[in-house]
Amino acid sequence: MRCYWDEEDVWFYFEVDADGWVTRQVELQGPALTPIAAASLAEWQQAHEAGRLDEYDSRFRITAELPVSEWEGHDPGQLTSEEFEEIWRAARRQIASRPS
Template identity: 70%
Template sequence: MKHWFRSYWAEEDTWFYFEIDADGWVARQVELQGPPQTPIAAASLAEWQLAQQAGTLADYESTFGGTTEVPLQEWEGHEPYDLTLEEFEAIWLTARAARREGSRNRATRGA
């Protein structure tokens, strides 16, 4: 069964939002940094794996970032605040849209 929570890391002034699968692995992850809550990541492990297999991992990571690569059981020093699926989805959709838009803007400026 999946569950959702968020944790704050003061050192980075970042809120991390997680969807954890039944085995304790991060399935989806959002990172919001600073007072403006700027989305710096909105990644899916399944998408990351597909991008890796397709040879497009650099593009995926530049757009969406990555997920934590250790299971929840190995984490230390975080205080989880439970979320509902609906709360996580609202953050996820907003962060994904912002990361896509940022990626399009970076591509336009680079062209």
């Protein structure tokens, strides 16, 4: 799904599991749709276990911490898995290519 937050001019793209938890999240900001986040819950958990959480957070950020059933004030639009994958790959490529 995707949502737009006009106060920050950010598009949020979410991959959600069957229980409503965000498994991957992309954030694109401004008219150029600059990637500012491309986080994976599984990667975040691995980084946490490996003691590299600060490094992961500073580069890719974090996924939403509440299941979507607890969100208020969002009117999400639906995406296909192919649409999400395309956005995910492009955002990850751009973020990964930036100097750390």
